[in-house]
Amino acid sequence: MLGLVGFGTVVFLGVGERLDPAAAVSVARDDPTALAEIRGAQITQAAGELRDYRIEAGLQQPYEDGSLRFSDGFSLEVPGQADRDGFLVTGGEARVDADQDRFVVTRAESASPAAVGDPTAAVQVSVSDGLGAETDAAVYSRQDGTVRMASATTLRRSGMTAFGHDVTIETGRSLATLGEQAHVLLAGDDGRAAVDIWSGRAVLAHDDGYMSFDGGTEVTTGSQRLEAKTTTAHFGENETALERLDLRGDARIHTPAPQPGAFREMLAEEMTLAFEDTARVLERATLSGGTVVKLAGVDGKTGAQITAASMDVTMSPDGGDVSAITARDGVTLALPSTTAGASEQISADTFAARGTPETGLNTVEFTGDVEYREEQTAAAGSASRLIRAERLEAGVQPGLSGLLAAQFLGNVSFEDADRMATADDVLYDVAAGLIALNTVGPDGRGPEVTAGGSRIEATTLTLSLDGSVIEATGDVRSELTPVTEQADGGNDSTLPALLDPGQQTFATAGGLHYDPEAGTAAYTGGARLWQGQTSFAGDTVSLDDATGGLSADGKVTTTIQLVRMDETTGESAVSLTRVSAETFLYDDALRQATYDDKAKLLSEAGDMKADRIDVFLESDGRTLDRFEATGNVTLRLDGRWATGDLLVYDEATGRYDMEGGPVRIVESVELDAPAVVGPPPRPGTPPPAPSCSTMEGRRLTFYRSNDAITVDGRQVLRTASKSGACPTLAF
Secondary structure (H helix, E strand, O other), X not given: OEEEEEEOOOOOEEEOOOOOOOOOOOOOOOOOOOOOOEEEEEEEEEEOOEEEEEEEEEEEEEOOOOOEXXXXXXXXXXXXXXXXXXXXXXXXXXXXOOOOOEEEEEOOOOOOOOOOOOOOOOEEEEEOOOOEEEEOEEEEEOOOOEEEEOOOEEEEEXXXXXXXXXXXXXXXXXXXXXXXXXXXXXXXXXXXXOEEEEEEEEEEEOOOOEEEEEEEEEEEXXXXXXXXXXXXEEOOOOOOOOOEEEXXXXXXXXXXXXXXXXXXXXXXXXXXXXXXXXXXXXXXXXXXXXXXXXXXXXXXXXXXXXXXXXXXXXEOOOOOOEEEEEEEEEEEEEEOOOOOOEEEEEEEEEEEEEEEOOOEEEEEEEEEEEEEEEEEOHHHOXXXXXXXXXXXXEEEOHHHOOEEEEEEEEEEEEEOOOEEEEEEEEEEEOOOOEEEEXXXXXXXXXXEEEEOOEEEEOOEEEEEOOOOXXXXXXXXXXXXXXXXXOOOOOOOOOOOOOOOOOOOEEEEEEEEEEEOOOOEEEEEEEEEEEEOOEEEEEEEEEEEXXXXXXXXXXXXXXXXXXXXXXXXXXXXXXXXXXXXXEEEEEEOOOOEEEEEEEEEEEEOOEEEEEEEEEEEEOOOOOEEEEEEEEEEEEEEEOOEEEEEEEEEEEOOOOEXXXXXXXXXXXEEEOOOOOOOOOOOOOOOOOOOOOEEEEEEEEEEEEEXXXXXXXXXXXXXXXXXXXXXXXXXXXX
């Protein structure tokens, strides 16, 4: 049994869903078409023990078609039940259809003094879940439990205000839909930021703890602006405690005026943003699909930019800066241009940046197919370099404004304009402009660099990026490739004439210092430089590729190939000459090699030692012109040796000139056979001592293949010299 009871001037009773008209009172009517007018109407619609709704109005008017009009103030109270929220609708007037299913509540343009409340006030809806609405007109449908408000509507809940058109409240689901021009504002205070959301359409799902927005959305929170095609806000149990935003379709976050190095913009196809729920501060962002993170540069310039297929971004406690980033698949980091005009870009499979709330990002790590590219503008001196590796770890300047020291690991390769290098480990000191290539572990691959016409291997190699210095230490091995002439007929380097420019030259040492600007390469620590049978060794061996100069220090030994006259054939032939000393200096312009301090020369044509020996060559740099020996000179030839203070040997004439105080020349001579032959010597008897002739003088001249000797200007034959036992020769 469904009853409808009215209280006021007339008691209106009805049975069933239809509201039967009450008996008319004979009074002047506001609407002559109405069957009756009831002042101070109060109606309760009940179904069993459950109240369906309650109506109060200043005036009730029933009509022939069974519809009702309520005016002079109207209120509709629908109590909550197990399957719906309770709510109250108030307005100026209302119309109810004949089935009592559709209630249209509107403002009233005029009202009588008996009106319920202010009849001209906006229509208001109060839902038991705490939601309130204010609009010009509302339509309640009992059949589907909805309240619809087509015109501009304001919704309110504690801490939230929403605006929109075509608003629907679904009482059975605690759901409010803003069909057009949706605008939701979460109020802020001293402890949390306000959130301002604009969209084409919005759904406020109170019981489920979320709001969804589509048709293009814009969100403002603090200094950040968020944009996407659709946005879903998640609140958990507290609708105003923002926990998460899901942005889908062309998602974007940006800060209009960030501090240099701080977060400026994020772009992605989809984003999930996690907030500190009470303060509404952005804590983390998960980005997927064409993701981009941009940081602010200095003086409005472009800052660092990271792109990848997906990213996880952790924000600083205030939500305005980035404190950590993890990026995956197709990662590229573009660093801002330096004051010198250099631009740096790093690509890899994955990327991770870490920092602290105080410092921001201060370290980065790249893994998988790492490529570091650096370009300089023409104003800074055009240059390009590329480093490839399996991994890169680096310290960075604040806000990813530049690298500090970068370590490349695993199959590292380096390229710039005229150099290539490989190593297991490379350390790049950006501020100093130095690249250090290192060996990892006892079985690691030693670094190798090819620069111009040279190749260098070592345990550690250091390159200056301006091309000024190459340093190598530990088992240094170097190879100079044959020099090729350039189009203008010149070449980049000059080898000593002692070496053949068409052959490879090799070097080994404990260390190497190469200065391309000065054109000098200094090999140290057991150094050796060689080409075929020609070699130079010492504690240090230095090569000047600009002048063709060559020098060595410390226990020097050299083997040089000289073109000399062969006494047997009378023709020129290549002869090996081995020389040792403490120091060695070759002047390519003078074609002069100087051996100083304990110099010793050994050759097929004779040996000598002195405090200093100078070797002078012909213009071809290979043919011997003369020897000069100074200080404690000792000369040893086949069957002859001499001592003095100064020796000059001329190769063209085979002439030796010696001076000293005195000069002494000693030659072995054969003893004359005895007139009477004696008995044979007993077994084991030592052979007789050799006999030598000795000549002395202040100046002595002799020839390599001539018995004549000139002593102090007088020519003396060997037979005229003093003979005796041969003295012991210490050589």
